[in-house]
Amino acid sequence: MSKTNSLTSFRDAGRAAAGRPKRIFGRALLALAAVGLAAACGYNLQGTGVFLPPHIRTVAIPVFKNLTTRFELDVKLTQSVITEFVARGKVSIVTDTEAADAVLSGEITNFSANPIAFSGQAPDRYEIRIESKFTLRDRVNQKVLFSNPSFVHVQEYEVPQGTDFESVETEAIDKVAPRFARSLVLSMLEGF
Secondary structure: OOHHHHHHHHHHHHHHHHHHHHHHHHHHHHHHHHHHHHHHOOOOOOOOOOOOOOOOOEEEOOOOEEOOOOOOHHHHHHHHHHHHHHHHOOOEEEOOOOOOOEEEEEEEEEEEEEEEEEEOOEEEEEEEEEEEEEEEEEOOOOEEEEEEEEEEEEEEEEOOOOOOHHHHHHHHHHHHHHHHHHHHHHHHHOOO
8 A cells, every 4th residue: 555545544534533523413412402302392290390379388287186096106297298398399387377378287097007928927018008188278268279088108018037016116107107298298299
């Protein structure tokens, strides 16, 4: 191969390589435009839109009434619901129900933990069922924004090997409470 041919081949290869970044950049730009168009089409996840009517800026969540025999179930569930509201950042939580734009009140009507799986003779998995009722009342317009007289949350809990449910019941409630709260708040969001 002559010196001139190899120099020409080298230049041609350089020109071809110089065109590649432009093509890659063009393809990346095209992909970004497609993503932008898809986002602009109005698709969004359920529950991520408007949280509450615009005039609701503060919500009071008094401790739920506990009609069960489970100690501190009311406190743990109430605190988890407050935490879920705060995490969404759309409203402020206040303690004074008279100063709030809306009030979420609730009653825990039933709590059960039933064994559903066994290893040997001891149960190692339980189904925890919490039954409750809730009302979110708009204090400004004097109307009910959300009401569910039979809200049910069911969740499985696996008991660590070598323990029984009674010894880990508090831990089980601590693990169930955040999912209970998320489920409740999401069910409220579906109405808005």
